[in-house]
Every structure is written in structure tokens, then in C-alpha cells.
Amino acid sequence: xxLNLSKSIKQASVSYREDIAYEVNKEFLDFTGYNYHxxxxxxxxxxxxxxxxxxxxxxxxxxxxxxCYIFTNNDQVKNVKITQKILIKENKREYVIEENMSSLxxxxxxxxxxxxxxxTAIISYPELIHLKINENYEMNSALIDMNQDKPLGKKFLYxxxxxxxxxxxxxxxxxxxxxxxxxxxxxxxxxxxxxIFEEGRAKYLRCSFFDETEKVMAKRxxxxxxxxxxxxxxxxxxxxxxxxxxxxYTYLNKSSLEKLSNYNLGDxxxxxxxxxxxxxxxxxxGNEVSYHNSPETRVLRGEEIKSFILxxxxxxxxxxHQCTGIPIYDEGGNIESAVLxxxxxxxxxxxxxxxxxxxxxxxxxxKYAILSRDFKIKYVNENGFKAIKVSNSNxxxxxxxxxxxxxxxxxxxxxxxxxxxEYIEEAIKNNCSYKHKQRFIEGEKVKYxxxxxxxxFDKNNKVKEINVIGMDITEEEDINKKMSDALxxxxxxxxxxxxxxxxxxxxxxxxxxxxxxxxxxxxxxxxKLEIIRNNKIVTQNCYRLIKLVNNILDVSKIEEGFYELxxxxxxIISDIENIVESVAKYIENMELNIIFxxxxxxxxxAFDVYKLERVILNLIxxxxxxxxxxxxxxxxxxxxxxYIEISVSDNGIGIDKEHCDIIFNKFKQVNxxxxxxxxxxxIGLCLVKSIVELHNGKISVDSNLGMGSTFKIELPITIxxxxxxxxxxxxxxxxxxxxxxxxxxxxx
Ligand code: ADP
Numbered sequence: 001x002x003l004n005l006s007k008s009i010k011q012a013s014v015s016y017r018e019d020i021a022y023e024v025n026k027e028f029l030d031f032t033g034y035n036y037h038x039x040x041x042x043x044x045x046x047x048x049x050x051x052x053x054x055x056x057x058x059x060x061x062x063x064x065x066x067x068c069y070i071f072t073n074n075d076q077v078k079n080v081k082i083t084q085k086i087l088i089k090e091n092k093r094e095y096v097i098e099e100n101m102s103s104l105x106x107x108x109x110x111x112x113x114x115x116x117x118x119x120t121a122i123i124s125y126p127e128l129i130h131l132k133i134n135e136n137y138e139m140n141s142a143l144i145d146m147n148q149d150k151p152l153g154k155k156f157l158y159x160x161x162x163x164x165x166x167x168x169x170x171x172x173x174x175x176x177x178x179x180x181x182x183x184x185x186x187x188x189x190x191x192x193x194x195x196i197f198e199e200g201r202a203k204y205l206r207c208s209f210f211d212e213t214e215k216v217m218a219k220r221x222x223x224x225x226x227x228x229x230x231x232x233x234x235x236x237x238x239x240x241x242x243x244x245x246x247x248x249y250t251y252l253n254k255s256s257l258e259k260l261s262n263y264n265l266g267d268x269x270x271x272x273x274x275x276x277x278x279x280x281x282x283x284x285x286g287n288e289v290s291y292h293n294s295p296e297t298r299v300l301r302g303e304e305i306k307s308f309i310l311x312x313x314x315x316x317x318x319x320x321h322q323c324t325g326i327p328i329y330d331e332g333g334n335i336e337s338a339v340l341x342x343x344x345x346x347x348x349x350x351x352x353x354x355x356x357x358x359x360x361x362x363x364x365x366x367k368y369a370i371l372s373r374d375f376k377i378k379y380v381n382e383n384g385f386k387a388i389k390v391s392n393s394n395x396x397x398x399x400x401x402x403x404x405x406x407x408x409x410x411x412x413x414x415x416x417x418x419x420x421x422e423y424i425e426e427a428i429k430n431n432c433s434y435k436h437k438q439r440f441i442e443g444e445k446v447k448y449x450x451x452x453x454x455x456x457f458d459k460n461n462k463v464k465e466i467n468v469i470g471m472d473i474t475e476e477e478d479i480n481k482k483m484s485d486a487l488x489x490x491x492x493x494x495x496x497x498x499x500x501x502x503x504x505x506x507x508x509x510x511x512x513x514x515x516x517x518x519x520x521x522x523x524x525x526x527x528k529l530e531i532i533r534n535n536k537i538v539t540q541n542c543y544r545l546i547k548l549v550n551n552i553l554d555v556s557k558i559e560e561g562f563y564e565l566x567x568x569x570x571x572i573i574s575d576i577e578n579i580v581e582s583v584a585k586y587i588e589n590m591e592l593n594i595i596f597x598x599x600x601x602x603x604x605x606a607f608d609v610y611k612l613e614r615v616i617l618n619l620i621x622x623x624x625x626x627x628x629x630x631x632x633x634x635x636x637x638x639x640x641x642x643y644i645e646i647s648v649s650d651n652g653i654g655i656d657k658e659h660c661d662i663i664f665n666k667f668k669q670v671n672x673x674x675x676x677x678x679x680x681x682x683i684g685l686c687l688v689k690s691i692v693e694l695h696n697g698k699i700s701v702d703s704n705l706g707m708g709s710t711f712k713i714e715l716p717i718t719i720x721x722x723x724x725x726x727x728x729x730x731x732x733x734x735x736x737x738x739x740x741x742x743x744x745x746x747x748x
Contacts (some may be wrong), residue, residue, distance in 0.1 A: 002482075009386050010025060010026075010027050011027065011030055011096045011097075011098060012025065012028035012030070012031040012032075012096065012097045012098075012251055012510045013025055013027070013028040013094050013095060013096045014028050014094070014095050015037055015048065015092050015093070015094045015095075016044060016092060016093040016094070017091060017092045017093075018026075019043050019044055020041060020042070020043060021039050021040055021041060021042050021043075021044075021047060022040065022041075022092075023040075024036060024039040024040060024356050025362055027540075028097065029382075031072070031078075031097060031099070032051060032072050032073060032097075033072040033073030033074050033187065034050070034072075034073045035454065036592055037098060038050065038073075041697045042054070043096070044059075044093075045106070047182075050175045050640045051070040052069075052070065052071040052152070052153030052154075053068045053080075053082070054066075054068045054069070054129075055067065056125065057082070057164075059084040059095075061086075062084065062086040063083060063084070063085065064084045065081055065082065065083045065084075066081070066082045066083075066084070066139050067079070067080070067081050067100065068080060068082065068193075069124060069129060069153075069422055070097070070126075071129060071152060071153050075401040075704065076151070077078045077105070077109065077131040077132055077152075077153075078099050078105075079099065079100040079103040080097050080098060080099050080100060081098045081100055082095055082096070082097050083096045084097070089495070091504060091624065097353075100284065100317060103198070104129070104196070104203065104204070105204075106268050106554050108122055108196055108204045108206065109122055109131065109132045109246075110135070110601055111206060112132045112134050112206070113134065114134060115486045117136075117210055117211065118134070118208050118209075118210055118505075119134065119136035119137040119139075119140040119141065119209050119211075119675075120133070120135065120136075120137060120207070120208040121133045121137050121151070121156070121207045121208070122204055122205075122509050123204065123205040123206075123207055124203070124205075124497040125169070125195070125203055125204055126202070126477060127155075128155055128156040128158070128166075128205070129153060129154065130152050130153060130154055130155075130157060131152075131154070131158055131204070131285075132152070132383070133151060133152055137151070138150070138151060138207065141177055141183055142181075142212065143187050143189070143211075144159065144177070144179050144187075144189050144191070144209060151611045156207070158610060159652060161174055161191065162174070162191065162207075165193065166193070166195075166205065167197075169195050169202040170195060171193060171194045171195050172191070172192075172193050172455065173190075173191070173192050173193075174190065174191045174218050175190045175212075176188045176189070176190055176212050177189050177190070177191060177214075177711065182531075183425070186213075187213045188210060188211075188212045188213045188215075188216035188217075189206070189209045189210065189211060190209065190212050191208075191209045192206075192209070192210075193205055193206070193208075194206045194207075194208075208294060231385075233253045233697040234254045235254065237255055237344065238255060238341050238342060238343045238344070239252075239253065239255045239256030239259055239321075239340070239341070239342040239344075240252075240253040240256060240339070240340070240341050240342075241253070241296075241340050241342075242254050242257070242336060242338070242340075243271075243272065243296060243300065243338045244336070244337050244685075245273045245298075245300060245335050245336060245337060245338075246271070247268060247272045247273060247296065247300060248271045249271065249272075249298070249422050250600065251336065252594070254462075256342070257691050271290065272294060272296040272297070273291050274370075276289075276290055276291035276294050277291070278314075279310075279312055279314045280313050280314040281294075281310050281311060281312050281313065281314075282310075282311045282313055283308070283309065283310065283311070284309040284311065287308060295308050295323045295325050295340060296309065296325070296338060296732065297342060298325070298342060299325035299326065299327050299338040299339075300327065300335060300338050301327075301335075302327050302335060303325075303327070304325070304326050304327070305323060305325040305326075305340075306324055306325065307322050307323075307325060308322070308323045308324075309321070309322055309323075309345070310322075310323050310327075310342070315382070316348075319343040319344070319346065320343060320344070320345045320346045320349055320455060321344055322342070322343045322345045323339055323340060323341070323342050323343075324340070324341045324343075325339065325340035325341070326338070326339055341588070354727070360395065361381055362381050362385065363381070363383075364380055364381060364384065366383060366469050366470060366471050367380075367381070367383045367384035367449075367468075367469070367470030367471075368380070368381040368383070368384055368467070368468070368470070368538050369381070369384050369406065369466055369467070369468040369470075370465050370466070370468075371406050371466040371468060372465060372466075373463050373464075373465065373466070374406060375399060375406045375407060375466070376403055376404065376405055376406065377401045377402055377403065377404050377405075380398060380401050380402075381743055382398070384405050384468075384470065385398045385401065386403065387449075387470065388409045388415055390442065391409075391411060392409055395409075404701060406468070407420070407421070407586055410451075411438065411440060423436070424453045424466070424716075427455070428455045428463055428466075431455075431457075432451045433453060433454040433455070434452070435450060435451070435452050435453075436450070436451045436452075436453070437449070437450050437451075437473070438450075438451070441520075445474075446474070446476045447472065447474045448472070448473045448476075448486070449470050449471065449472055449473065449476040450469045450470070450471050450473045451468055451469065451471075452467075452469045452470075452471075452553060453466055453467075454466065454467045454469070455467075456469075457682070464541060473630055481660075492682070497548065497552070499546050500544070501545065501548070503541075503544075504541030504542070504544045505541070505545070506539045507537055507538075507540075507541045508537070508538050508542065510536035511535070511537040511538045511541075512534075512538060514530070514534045515531055515534050515535060515538075518530055518531045518534075519531070521667055529656045540740075540744060541744075543740045543741050543744035544721075544744040544745050546741055546744075547741040547742060547744050547745070548683075550741070551683045551684065551687055552566050552683065554687055555666065555686060555687055555690070558690040558694075563694065564691070565607075565611065565695065566606060566608050566610070566696050567606040567608055567720045568606065568608070568609060568720070569604050569605065569608055569719050569720055570604065570605070570607065571602045571604050572603050572604075572605055572607060572612070572637070572644055573598050573600060573602055573603050573611070573637055574600075574602070575599060576612075576615070576616060576637055576646065577598065577612055578622075579593060579597050579616050579617065579735065580596040580616075580619075580626075580635045581596070582676075582735050582736060582739055583617070583620050583669070583739055583743070586736075586739050586740075586743060587624060587743070589623070590746075591630050591632070591634065592624060592629075592630070592631050592632075592633060593627050593631070593632045594620070594633040594634075594635070595632065595633070595634050595635070596635045596636075596637075597634065597635070597636050598635070598636070598637040598638075599637065599638045599639050600637075600639045603637075603639055603644055603717070604719070605644065605715070605717045605718060606718045606719055606720040607693075607695060607697070607715065610734075610738075611691045611694075612691070612695075613735065613738055613741065614687070614688075614691065614694060614738070615688045615691050615713070616635070616646070616648070617738060617739060617742035617743065618634060618684045618685070618687065618745070619648035619688065620635070620648060620690050620742075621685065621742050621743050621745070621746060622685070622707070622711075622745075623648055623650035623652065624650075624651070624743070624746055625746060626650065626652040626653045626654075626709070627650045627651070627652035627653075627746070628652055628653070631650055631651055631652055632650070632651055633649070633650050634647070634648070634649045635647070636649075640714070641717075642716065642717065643697070643714045643715055643716045643717055644714070644715045644717060645712060645713070645714055645716070646712070646713045646715070647710050647711065647712045647713070648710070648711045649707045649708060649709065649710035649711070651707070651708035651734055652708050653706065653707065653708075653710055654703045654705045654706050654707045654708050654709055655701065655703040655705065655706050656703075656705040657703075657704075660701050660702075660703055661686050662703075663701065664686060664688075664689045664699070665686060666682065666686045667684060667688040686689075692713055692715070695716070696715075696716050697713055697714050697715040697716060698713070698714045699711065699712070699713050700712050700716075716745070
């Protein structure tokens with residue numbers, strides 16, 4: 001059966017006569033994939049070429065055999081044995097092709113599969129014929145110096161880099177070889193040529209190459225980036241450290257090494273425990289940061305740290321760092337290391353301080369400007385701008401001032417400017433500031449500004465710029481003025497009171513001396529009148545002293561706010577009338593007339609009778625003092641419904657208009673030398689005005705020099721709910737006593 005079958009299988013053959021193929025069997029055509037006309041008429045050499053078999057084949061003898069590779073019409077390689085049969089009788093030659101079934105070829109060929117990334121060729125050995133290539137091979141081989149058109153069946157032109165390996169029948173693996181094509185394009189390839197053995201003999205070469213350009217480029221890029229990163233890390237001003245999970249330093253960049261080298265730690269610090277033992281650190285709240293709560297330990301515990309501020313306090317100057325740290329995990333999820341970055345924020349803090357300073361200066365309640373050495377404006381703050389704008393309405397925006405001459409806006413004329421610059425230059429020479437005060441009118445107010453010109457020196461002691469600070473000192477000036485007025489007025493008190501004290505004291509002293517002389521004399525009776533007269537002088541001058549002291553005390557009480565009214569609802573008409581009557585009796589020996597008149601008989605209203613009496617007596621006392629002989633003093637009361645008007649007028653020496661306002665001020669006397677014929681302290685009208693104002697009333701004077709004066713008081717008519725009756729009943733005797741005090745300086 002088998003025999004039959006083998007017999008029935010016809011061998012693929014082609015027949016030749018005169019070296020021309022004239023017959024080919026179906027098996028041959030099936031095996032090679034060609035058709036009848038492809039074969040018929042071809043010489044044997046042509047047939048060999050068609051089949052891309054070894055061109056060296058040369059047949060001489062009958063039954064001669066050749067083992068070789070042929071390629072079918074569809075590029076399949078076959079390992080075949082070709083046998084020549086010479087049939088002399090039939091005058092023909094027959095070539096029989098048999099496939100070598102024992103060959104490894106099929107298996108080897110199957111390794112040349114479709115792999116889009118790999119360019120592969122199976123090459124016979126030692127013939128080095130391309131037996132199979134994948135689709136990338138032909139195209140890509142051009143890029144690696146193996147350019148070959150339709151390489152299948154052709155010789156493998158092995159490149160230099162594998163030549164030795166091939167000769168030695170060994171495999172070779174070259175990684176990332178660089179190739180540059182004609183256009184200058186650079187590509188990288190990994191070449192793998194594997195020698196395959198059959199029955200102990202090198203039989204095939206499997207040559208494959210991969211385009212590694214992308215990978216190499218990526219690797220190169222990473223390397224470049226890595227190198228760049230290393231450069232950055234080494235040159236970055238921030239300190240970067242890496243610790244292993246034992247807290248030991250595994251990397252310290254240049255900056256961190258430099259920083260640590262300042263502290264003489266020997267070669268290199270070993271671990272963070274050592275560092276925290278050596279240095280004291282605080283957090284931003286002043287709490288100590290020890291090894292256990294250090295950023296490093298926290299990161300090694302798995303915490304991510306962001307912007308933690310660490311303040312080094314062991315050394316001077318104090319260091320300020322902002323720390324950021326992340327833990328690094330290994331594949332198993334365990335903390336493998338920690339990376340920490342320390343940013344020195346001292347400058348930032350200073351910058352922040354500086355910025356806030358600049359911001360504060362901008363809106364500072366002083367005028368501030370920075371001038372160049374030649375007094376041109378470099379900077380001016382809001383307040384300075386506003387001040388300049390007041391007298392320079394053409395300036396609209398702050399920037400318009402920059403670069404302009406400062407003194408053009410300083411309200412000085414050319415001469416003053418030159419003088420000022422001279423002073424400032426002198427101050428600069430002496431390394432100090434120059435202070436300048438200016439007085440000017442703003443609206444209707446007098447204003448004072450003090451400007452300080454402060455030179456700022458650079459490292460070389462050259463004037464870099466000049467700072468100008470302008471301060472409104474109007475308030476201080478006003479206070480100073482008040483103070484100096486107060487001093488003058490105190491001086492006046494002193495002058496007035498010393499005179500006023502001295503005169504009655506002298507009088508008392510000499511009268512008492514006289515009295516003692518009279519008392520010692522043998523005939524006291526004869527001296528009685530003298531004694532009485534001198535005693536009267538003593539009493540009179542005691543009244544004067546008491547009045548003076550009382551007035552001074554009352555004025556200071558009023559100034560301190562301790563002076564209170566005891567308001568009662570009383571008939572003001574009769575009270576004033578009684579005063580006038582009592583005074584009239586008191587001065588009946590003087591050649592003066594005093595007249596009282598009123599529009600109403602009675603007016604009940606609230607007032608402090610004791611204090612009002614002092615007011616009226618004061619005015620009458622002045623009227624007497626400044627009246628001429630036979631003068632007339634009028635006291636009038638008019639009910640004006642809303643208020644009671646009391647006027648005290650005389651036809652005495654009068655007051656000139658310009659002094660009418662000031663006489664109500666403390667210690668103001670008009671023309672002292674003129675007045676010295678009468679006594680006085682200049683305190684009476686001040687007290688009168690204060691008492692009237694305490695009653696919510698007003699006082700004014702109408703006077704002409706030489707024509708007499710009229711003092712007018714307006715007291716609002718009010719009633720108190722619960723009159724204060726704790727005041728002792730105001731009696732005639734009280735009044736007489738009071739008159740003695742109030743008129744005490746008339747009899748001097
Ligand atoms: P003095 O104790 O000096 O009288 P006053 O305050 O009572 O102080 O008066 C202040 C000054 O006002 C007097 O010194 C005087 O110059 C002027 N004066 C006050 N009343 C009159 C008046 N009736 N006629 C003229 N001058 C007067």
C-alpha cells in the first residue's frame with residue numbers, strides 16, 4: 001500500500017533538451033508556485049535565477065545532487081535537493097527537486113514573524129543568503145548601513161560591527177548603536193544576531209534590529225534633565241537634603257553643605273539627631289523644635305510638610321528657614337527616605353518688613369520725600385503729594401513730581417532756597433540732619449511745618465539721597481504759644497500780685513508799727529484817734545489782701561472746673577437794689593453819685609446771689625475806680641422777657657476800643673502806668689465774665705476813651721425746680737462785709 005502510494009507521488013521535475021526547458025510537471029509548478037510558461041523555454045541558468053537558488057550550481061554527471069535554497073513565486077524559501085538525471089536515449093536531462101524535510105528551516109523561519117517594532121531577517125549560513133525577511137527589514141536596513149534592494153535570496157552584506165561574530169559563528173548583541181543617514185538623520189538601533197545550529201553546525205543567522213531612537217532620545221533627555229537637575233540642586237540657594245529611613249544624610253546639596261560648614265561639624269554631619277542635639281530651634285510661635293518633633297522626623301514618620309518655619313536660635317544672627325518635606329516610599333509602601341528643602345527666608349522677611357515699611361510710609365501722617373543728591377524728587381508719599389498740591393493746583397498726579405526740583409514746591413523764594421541749600425550742604429558735611437521750620441497760611445489758618453532734611457549715605461560714605469520728612473507742628477506751636485502766654489501771664493500775676501501784696505502789706509506794717517508806738521506812749525488817750533485811723537488802715541488792707549487771694553483762688557477754681565453755682569429762685573431786682581444802696585452808703589463820703597433804676601419791681605429767677613453780688617460789686621468798684629470827681633454811676637436793670645439786662649455805666653475815663661475785648665482776659669489792665677493811680681490786679685473782670693457765663697449769660701462793654709464805660713450783662717431768666725436752701729440766709733451784714741472786700745482797693 002505504502003509502496004503504491006509512494007510510487008503514485010510524482011517527483012517535481014523539469015525536463016531539458018539542448019539546455020532549454022521543454023517539459024515541466026504539475027508537481028514542479030505546484031512546488032515552486034510558477035506557471036508553465038514561466039518555466040518552459042528557459043535555460044537551466046535562467047531557471048536557477050528564477051528560483052533564486054545558488055548561482056554556483058553546476059551539474060556534470062548523472063545523478064549529481066545539490067542541496068540549496070530556492071524561493072517560490074510567492075517568496076517562500078525551501079531547502080531542497082536538486083538531482084540531475086541524464087537520459088541519453090531520450091536526449092534529455094531532468095532536474096528533480098525534493099524538499100529537505102528534516103531541515104530546521106521551518107521552525108527557524110517561523111521566528112521571523114510580524115513584529116512591528118522588530119526588523120528581522122533569517123539568513124543561511126555559511127552562504128549568508130536572505131531566506132526570509134519581515135516587512136520592516138528592507139526599509140530599516142537602509143538606516144543601518146545594510147541597504148539592499150529586494151534582499152530576499154540575495155547575500156547578506158553584514159555590517160562591520162557583526163563581522164567578527166559571524167566569522168566566529170557566534171551571536172552578537174549590540175545595544176543602541178548610532179547611525180547617521182545621508183540626510184544627517186540620527187537613529188539608534190539595537191542589533192541582535194543569533195547564530196542557529198543544526199546538527200552541530202552553524203546553519204542560520206537570525207538577524208534582527210530594533211529602532212531604539214525614541215528610547216535613546218528619552219534616555220538622553222532624562223540624562224540631560226538629570227544633569228540639569230544636578231546643576232540646579234547644586235547651585236540652588238535652598239538647602240536640599242535627603243535622609244535614609246535611619247535619619248542619616250544620604251545627600252546634601254552644595255548650599256546645605258556650605259551652611260553646615262559654618263558650624264564646624266567636622267567632615268559632614270552624620271544624622272539629624274546629631275544636628276538637633278547641637279542646635280536649638282524654634283517654630284514661629286517660639287516653641288522649641290527638638291529632634292522628636294523636627295520636620296525630618298515627622299517626614300520620616302510619613303508626614304508631608306509644607307512651609308514649616310524653623311528658626312535657628314543657637315547662633316547669631318538668628319536663622320529663618322521655611323521647610324518643605326516629603327517622604328519617599330519603596331515599592332512595598334514603606335518609607336525609604338525623606339527629601340527636605342530648606343529655603344532661607346530671612347531676606348523675604350526683611351523684604352516683607354521693607355514692603356510694609358514702604359506701604360506705611362506711603363500713607364504715613366507725615367510728608368515724606370526722597371531727593372536725589374541734586375535735590376530732585378525721587379519719591380514722595382501721599383501726604384507729601386497732597387501738601388504740594390495745595391499750593392500747586394496744576395499738579396494732578398504724584399508721578400508728575402518725580403524728577404522735578406524739590407524746592408520749586410517748597411514755598412521759598414530763590415534767595416531763601418539758596419540759603420536753605422547752603423544750610424543743608426553744611427549739615428551733610430557734618431554728617432547730620434538739617435531742620436527747617438516754615439509758617440504759612442492755609443485757608444484762613446496759620447500753619448507751621450517742620451521739615452527735616454536727612455542725608456542717606458552709601459557704603460562709600462557718599463550721599464546717596466536725601467530724605468525729607470515734613471511734620472505739621474501747628475498744634476505744638478499753638479501749645480507752645482499758649483505755654484509762653486501762660487508764662488507771660490504768670491509773670492504778670494507775679495508782677496501784679498507782688499505789687500498788690502506789697503502795697504497793703506507795707507501799709508499794714510507801717511500802720512501796725514505806728515500803733516505800737518502810740519500804744520507805748522504815755523498818753524494813749526491823746527493818740528486814740530491816730531490809733532483808730534491806723535487800725536482802719538490795717539483792716540482795710542487786710543480786706544484787700546483777702547479779696548486778692550479769693551479772686552486768685554476763684555479764678556483757678558473756675559479754670560479747674562471746680563467752681564459751682566448755688567442757684568436760688570430770688571427777686572433779682574431787690575437784690576441788686578440792695579447792693580447799690582449799701583455801696584451808696586459806703587461811698588457817701590466820696591464825691592460820686594450812684595443811681596439805681598429798674599424797669600420792673602420784681603423778677604424772680606434762678607441765680608447765685610453771692611456770686612452775682614461779687615459781679616455787681618466788681619463792676620461798681622471799677623466804675624468808682626475809673627470815675628472822675630463828681631462822676632455818676634448808673635446801675636440799670638431791664639426785663640427783656642427772655643433775659644434780664646443789668647448795666648453798670650460810668651462817665652469816667654473810658655477804655656479805648658482796641659482794649660475793650662482784652663480787659664476780660666486774666667491780668668489785663670489797660671495802660672498800667674495810667675491805672676496805677678488806682679489799684680487793681682486785672683483779675684476782676686475775668687472772674688466777672690466767668691461767673692456770668694456759668695449762669696449761661698453774656699457780658700459786653702461799650703466804652704469810649706474819656707467818655708465813660710457801660711458794662712452790660714444778660715442773664716437768661718430761668719427757675720430751678722428745687723432751690724438749694726442750704727445756703728445761709730444772705731443778710732445785710734454779709735453784704736456789708738462783701739462790700740468791704742470788693743471795694744477794699746478804692747480806699748488805698
Ligand atoms: P482791676 O483789678 O485792675 O480793676 P479788672 O479786671 O477789674 O482789674 O479790670 C481790668 C482793667 O479794665 C482795668 O485795669 C482797667 O484798665 C479796665 N477797666 C475796667 N473797668 C473799667 C471802667 N469802668 N472804666 C475804665 N476802665 C476800666
